[in-house]
Amino acid sequence: MPMTMTQKILADHAGLDSVAPGDLIEAKLDYVMGNDVTTPPAIKVFEKLGVKEVFDKDRVLMIQDHFTPNKDIKSAELNKTMRCFAREHEITHYYELGRREMGIEHVILPDNGIVLPGDLVIGADSHTCTYGALGSFSTGVGSTDLACAMARGVTWFKVPEAIKVNLTGMFRKYVTGKDLILNIIGKIGVDGALYKSLEFGGEGIKALSMDGRLTVCNMAVECGAKNGIFPVDNYTLKYISRTNPDRFIRSDYKIYQADEDAEYSQVLDIDLDDIDLTVALPHLPSNTRKASECTDLKIDQVVIGSCTNGRLEDIAAAATLLKGLKVHKDVRCIVIPGSQMVYRQALENGWLQDLDDAGCVISTPTCGPCLGGHMGVLAKGERCVSTTNRNFVGRMGDPESEVILSGVPVAVSSAVLGRVGTPDEL
Amino acid sequence: MKVSGKVFKYGDNIDTDVIIPARHLTSADPEHLKAHCMEDLDVTFRDRVKAGDIIVAGKNFGCGSSREHAPVAIKASGISLVIANDFARIFYRNSINVGLPILECPEAVGNISEGDELEADFDTGVITDKTTGKSFCAKAFPEFIKNIMEQGGLVGYTESKVRD
Numbered sequence: 001m002p003m004t005m006t007q008k009i010l011a012d013h014a015g016l017d018s019v020a021p022g023d024l025i026e027a028k029l030d031y032v033m034g035n036d037v038t039t040p041p042a043i044k045v046f047e048k049l050g051v052k053e054v055f056d057k058d059r060v061l062m063i064q065d066h067f068t069p070n071k072d073i074k075s076a077e078l079n080k081t082m083r084c085f086a087r088e089h090e091i092t093h094y095y096e097l098g099r100r101e102m103g104i105e106h107v108i109l110p111d112n113g114i115v116l117p118g119d120l121v122i123g124a125d126s127h128t129c130t131y132g133a134l135g136s137f138s139t140g141v142g143s144t145d146l147a148c149a150m151a152r153g154v155t156w157f158k159v160p161e162a163i164k165v166n167l168t169g170m171f172r173k174y175v176t177g178k179d180l181i182l183n184i185i186g187k188i189g190v191d192g193a194l195y196k197s198l199e200f201g202g203e204g205i206k207a208l209s210m211d212g213r214l215t216v217c218n219m220a221v222e223c224g225a226k227n228g229i230f231p232v233d234n235y236t237l238k239y240i241s242r243t244n245p246d247r248f249i250r251s252d253y254k255i256y257q258a259d260e261d262a263e264y265s266q267v268l269d270i271d272l273d274d275i276d277l278t279v280a281l282p283h284l285p286s287n288t289r290k291a292s293e294c295t296d297l298k299i300d301q302v303v304i305g306s307c308t309n310g311r312l313e314d315i316a317a318a319a320t321l322l323k324g325l326k327v328h329k330d331v332r333c334i335v336i337p338g339s340q341m342v343y344r345q346a347l348e349n350g351w352l353q354d355l356d357d358a359g360c361v362i363s364t365p366t367c368g369p370c371l372g373g374h375m376g377v378l379a380k381g382e383r384c385v386s387t388t389n390r391n392f393v394g395r396m397g398d399p400e401s402e403v404i405l406s407g408v409p410v411a412v413s414s415a416v417l418g419r420v421g422t423p424d425e426l
Numbered sequence: 427m428k429v430s431g432k433v434f435k436y437g438d439n440i441d442t443d444v445i446i447p448a449r450h451l452t453s454a455d456p457e458h459l460k461a462h463c464m465e466d467l468d469v470t471f472r473d474r475v476k477a478g479d480i481i482v483a484g485k486n487f488g489c490g491s492s493r494e495h496a497p498v499a500i501k502a503s504g505i506s507l508v509i510a511n512d513f514a515r516i517f518y519r520n521s522i523n524v525g526l527p528i529l530e531c532p533e534a535v536g537n538i539s540e541g542d543e544l545e546a547d548f549d550t551g552v553i554t555d556k557t558t559g560k561s562f563c564a565k566a567f568p569e570f571i572k573n574i575m576e577q578g579g580l581v582g583y584t585e586s587k588v589r590d
Contacts, residue, residue, distance in 0.1 A: 024570040041454040041494060045581060051588055067452065074452035126492040126516055140516050142494035143454075144523035148584040156570065190439050191486035195515050224486060226515055284439065371448040371491070390490060392443040394466035 002259035006197040009137040021161040030119040033061040038124035045147035055153030061093040063105040071374035103339025103365040106130040106307035113244025118254030132229035133213035162197040164264040167204025169272040177212030178407030186288030194224035211313035222285040280405040301384040302415040309387035310338025319351030327359035328418030385414040429506035431478035435540040438484035442496040456502035463499040477504035488517025497526040529564035
């Protein structure tokens, strides 16, 4: 039976020759990840299971990023719980703040060379679907799933159907992967890919850098998808040769290709030349508009960062566009490099200086304001243009505040203009 | 298992940020979570809800963040069942894992109103609206999921596996 990329990865990890959509299988996991919000409840469940050790201390990852540096006493307790567990079980991939490996989970797992093509990863965070950009299968789960996976190194899956996203053409200037994924969500809706894979392909994938692909897969969950996945090409191989030279040289990864006659429940043909700079207005990521049609919307804050757009390419784009300009007098522009490595490279390249000169505030890596945690929470009636992934009611603060989602170029332009705007207006 | 209660009716795409806002995730204690359940969507929920009551909502219930705190908050509030057209996939898994009964039944969602008195048999999937007298049949769970539920959820299932 012909299979999609996702189906092949699942079949292999379940020890099966083939799987079909709807099959319920148990599959072996390469990595199991949790963060400071989801891991502490998982530890409680893990302790109930009566298991002494995690299935593999190198394959259980614990990343503190949501409320860190600890925003209050309760979040400090959460992190203490995770830290004590990580020390007791000698978890390899647990890092303290400020270490070069540290940062937002979905930025560091690919950038640190932990996830490679063909891997199967679950994480107790909905944006775990990010790593499909590398040709791996990854998806989000909850704390109980995390706990049981920490114990056994396996979990159950329902084999998904797939939607094929066939890309052609080339982005116009300033248009990025963020605009592409917002367009897809706008087209099919926040449940348009519910329980399904989004499998990307076509010669247009060359228009997307690895950072761009990570952004696209990151938001697959915003249209309900189980995972997003890109085929492995030269970009992927070049990226992993840098992030994990050891495994790259040993060819310790696996490239899966969809069968030519694989079945898809739907095919979306997208010409990248047709994609405009896009925003998603409150309160759903599917509420998309051309950014150029929303220039009457005044703003109070801009956030550039998160697991969606806090990568090196994003910080570089922000600094390049803002160089020599000033943030509008009524706007706070918060820039959050997604990891210490991104922070350091942006520092060495002079980008943080450019952003500082423009009047931005530069934060330590954290999820912070994306989920209304800290470091940029909104008051009643305030409006923020943000490169993050969700604009639900109350997502960034008061239930009467508003979040408009965009890519970095629109966010930066809006910071300068004091309203939603585009780079051609600067 | 039979449950009965009054209906709280909500719309499509009820996300986990409104079910339990992230500002309250610094504790996973059910008593703490229940005090803030649904507060960004319906501030009256926590005062009106009574043990046994039932949430009926539209498409894609529980979309967004993977926080298991969401089904825990709903369960701790006394809600005995959530009926929706369909559920976001992580919320679906989490509900089974924490023991919050859920049923998928678009027909029931289209015909049940806020405040109706409902009775539902979780084992047969039969939902009866006692206010209107109408009955509906929800989608059955796959055998694999039933097996997990019969062993006391994923924790019971995993305990049996790690003992082997």
